[in-house]
Each structure stands twice: as structure tokens, then as C-alpha cells.
Amino acid sequence: MASTPADHADDHTSQVIQSRLLVIQSRLEYLFSGEREGAEPYTESEVARALIARGYPITEGGLRNLRRGEKINPKATTLIGLAEHFGVPPGFLLGEGDEPTLKAREARVLARTIQDLSPENRRKIAATIRDYQELEALKERASRPSPPDQ
Known part of the structure; x- marks a missing residue:
């Protein structure tokens, strides 16, 4: 054969x-x-x-x-x-x-967990994540020293 x-x-x-x-x-x-x-x-x-x-x-x-x-x-x-x-x-x-970093392992676990949720709940979680990303960006900008006055 x-x-x-x-x-x-x-x-x-x-x-x-x-x-x-x-x-x-x-x-x-x-x-x-x-x-x-x-x-x-x-x-x-x-x-x-x-x-x-x-x-x-x-x-x-x-x-x-x-x-x-x-x-x-x-x-x-x-x-x-x-x-x-x-x-x-x-x-x-x-x-x-x-070996993957802790951050990468946590992301994979989170992704596997989220995939089992309904589309509506996945959208809600995505919106919550975007909100937290915006908050962290605001905190980072607020913690930077202001440029000197000219």
C-alpha cells in the first residue's frame, strides 16, 4: 500500500x-x-x-x-x-x-475562563477592562512631573 x-x-x-x-x-x-x-x-x-x-x-x-x-x-x-x-x-x-511569565500565564487562564461566558458577559468584561486601562493611564499621567513653565 x-x-x-x-x-x-x-x-x-x-x-x-x-x-x-x-x-x-x-x-x-x-x-x-x-x-x-x-x-x-x-x-x-x-x-x-x-x-x-x-x-x-x-x-x-x-x-x-x-x-x-x-x-x-x-x-x-x-x-x-x-x-x-x-x-x-x-x-x-x-x-x-x-517558562512563561506569571503575567502571560494569568492572561491565558483569564482568556480560557472568559471564553465560557455568554457573548453579552464577554462584552461587559471587555468594557470593564477598557475602563481600568483608562484609569491606569490617567494615574500614570497624573504621576508624571509637570513640564516647567516657560
Whole structure:
């Protein structure tokens, strides 16, 4: 049977992920350690339950295999689910870039939360945000020294 372009794309994706497996493992160890939040380490069981609740089917054993490198081809959806759970971009797990800043993580959490609201409530929140931006701009202008009289 002849291979298709999709087969080649899957092969390439698999090769990229396999070549980054050590990076994935080290990033997962860092995230599971809890040290970035100053918290207790996460367990595979609690992370698996959280992922399943969000619609990412994975078992505790599946996470353990991924962390130990025993599973060499994680599904992209598993990596996306893990990234969402830990509040990092999926590329972070593949070694792309550093950990996002607190400000960027908060913005992503806020965006995910807002998307579940009705369009009317999203418009209200957008208006509130604009109001606060205007207030902060006014405060900043008021705190600047006045130019000298000429």
C-alpha cells in the first residue's frame, strides 16, 4: 500500500516528538515537582484525574510511562492537556522557549475562563477592562512631573 502525505506528516511529527523526548521528560519533571508554585509535587494520579475531567483521556500509568520515557510517542492531545493543566504553552514541553511569565500565564487562564461566558458577559468584561486601562493611564499621567513653565 502506498503511503500518503498524511503518513509522511505523521512520521515527521513522530520523529520530532521522539527527538525531544528527553526535553519533554525534563520539563514534565520540573512541572510535576511543584517547585514553580512553591507547592507539593503533583502525583500522576491527580494530574490524570484533572486531565480526564477536561476531556483528555490518559491513565496514571500513561503519565508515569511518559515521565519515565517508556512511552516514546505521546499524543499531541496529551501534551496539549498537560500544558493546559500546568498553565504553560504546549511548545514549552517540547523545549521551545522558557517558562512563561506569571503575567502571560494569568492572561491565558483569564482568556480560557472568559471564553465560557455568554457573548453579552464577554462584552461587559471587555468594557470593564477598557475602563481600568483608562484609569491606569490617567494615574500614570497624573504621576508624571509637570513640564516647567516657560
